[in-house]
Amino acid sequence: xxxxxxxxxxxxDRLRAxxxxxxxPPGHRMVEADLAEDLGVTRNAVRLAIDALIAEGLVERIxxxxxxxxxxxxxxxxxxxxxxxxxxxxxAAKAAERITDAEIDRLRTQTDAMERAVADxxxxxxxxxxAQLHAxxxxxxxxxxxxxxxxxxxAQIVRHQFQLSLRPGRARLSSTExxxxxEAIAARxxxxxxxxxxxxxxxxxxxxxxxxxx
Numbered sequence: 001x002x003x004x005x006x007x008x009x010x011x012x013d014r015l016r017a018x019x020x021x022x023x024x025p026p027g028h029r030m031v032e033a034d035l036a037e038d039l040g041v042t043r044n045a046v047r048l049a050i051d052a053l054i055a056e057g058l059v060e061r062i063x064x065x066x067x068x069x070x071x072x073x074x075x076x077x078x079x080x081x082x083x084x085x086x087x088x089x090x091x092a093a094k095a096a097e098r099i100t101d102a103e104i105d106r107l108r109t110q111t112d113a114m115e116r117a118v119a120d121x122x123x124x125x126x127x128x129x130x131a132q133l134h135a136x137x138x139x140x141x142x143x144x145x146x147x148x149x150x151x152x153x154x155a156q157i158v159r160h161q162f163q164l165s166l167r168p169g170r171a172r173l174s175s176t177e178x179x180x181x182x183e184a185i186a187a188r189x190x191x192x193x194x195x196x197x198x199x200x201x202x203x204x205x206x207x208x209x210x211x212x213x214x
Contacts (some may be wrong), residue, residue, distance in 0.1 A: 007045035012052050014039055018156040019058050019069055022162060026071035030059060056152050070156070078161040078208050080153050086170050086200040087146045087153075088134075091183055092197035093190035094141035104182045104186045110136060118171045126171050127162055133178060137185065164207050177203055 015035070017022045030050060036043045048140050050067050053059040072080070099107075103137040117126040134154075138147040139179045177200040184192035 007041040011049035092193035096193040
C-alpha cells in the first residue's frame, strides 16, 4: 500500500509540475498508459494522480475521450488572480514580519537577476525568475496554508501569465512592481508589503481584462 501511495504521489507531483511549466499545454490529452510508462508507475497510480489534479481544477475528464489539461478562460483567470491578490498580500505581510537578513539578501539577488533578464530581453528566463521570487516570498512568510493555495491557483493560469509577459513593456512594468514588493518586505513593513503585492496583482488583472477588450 505504501509503494502504491508513493507511486501516485510521485505521478501527481510530476504531472502538476509539467502542467505548471507549460510542458502540457491546455487541451493536452493525458493517456494513462503512455503516462504510466513515461513516469515508471502503474496505470492505477496515474489514474489516481489525474483524479487529484481534476479536483484541483488543472485537468478535466471528457466522457468517451479521456482526460486532458483544462483550458482556463480569461474571465476565470481574472477571478483566480483576484483570489491570489488576497493570499499574496497576506504572504507579503507575513514575510515582512518574519523574514531574516539572509532571506532579504536572496530576494534582492533575485530581483537583480530579474532586471538583467528584462534588459537582455530574455522573457523565458524572466518568467522562471518571477516564479522563483514568489517561492522565496512564500518561504519567508512561513504560512503554509496560503502558500499551498497559491500554488494550486497559479498552476491554473501559468499560460495566461506567460502570454502577458510577452507583451511589449509588460515584463519591465512587472519587474518594477515586484521590486517594490521586495523592498517593502526588506523594510519589514507588513502594510506596505501587502499593498505592493495587491497593487502588482491588480495590474495583472487590468492587463488580462485589456486582452478581452481587443
